[in-house]
Amino acid sequence: GAGVSQSPSNKVTEKGKDVELRCDPISGHTALYWYRQRLGQGLEFLIYFQGNSAPDKSGLPSDRFSAERTGESVSTLTIQRTQQEDSAVYLCASSKSTGDSNQPQHFGDGTRLSIL
């Protein structure tokens, strides 16, 4: 597609429920990134994929968070047993590779997650 696509754009759910967020990167982009943006804050790195592998998961806040990527394309970020502090905008980005600094990361519009 023309840009990074994320769905849903908004998600409201009750505390304790599981949620799944989806990201479709730009076609041909091998690197994919997930960030979290709390209200009025900068972006917090969560995880990145090179191809289908996630070499660095250290940014994931807890073991309730997991992510996967298949076909070097779509990625899903899953949050289990959601808590109110999980409320944030979750942003996905992609780039052609992780090795080329000249390539900026291209961001989707994000999923606004609200935990009641």
Next chain:
Amino acid sequence: ELKVEQNPLFLSMQEGKNYTIYCNYSTTSDRLYWYRQDPGKSLESLFVLLSNGAVKQEGRLMASLDTKARLSTLHITAAVHDLSATYFCAVGGGSNYKLTFGKGTLLTVNP
């Protein structure tokens, strides 16, 4: 741990005025990125700065990088209302994949 500080965090200015946003970071890096974010929208890449002394300009915005001072600036010339947005700087760590973002500068340009 890499820390990135932007200032000011809030900037209200009149059309036609000039101003500079500053981005300081705590450890050595030669990769710095500036992004713009409109309310409810995604981040748009503005500049990629990869070397000491790099300067890039696009319209009324000019960005520079001083890796020795660990400082980047985003200069706004003769501001117009359309520039109102939040501006983020992001610094690359040891590998390109991990960017550390500043908290952002909310710029409001008043007619």
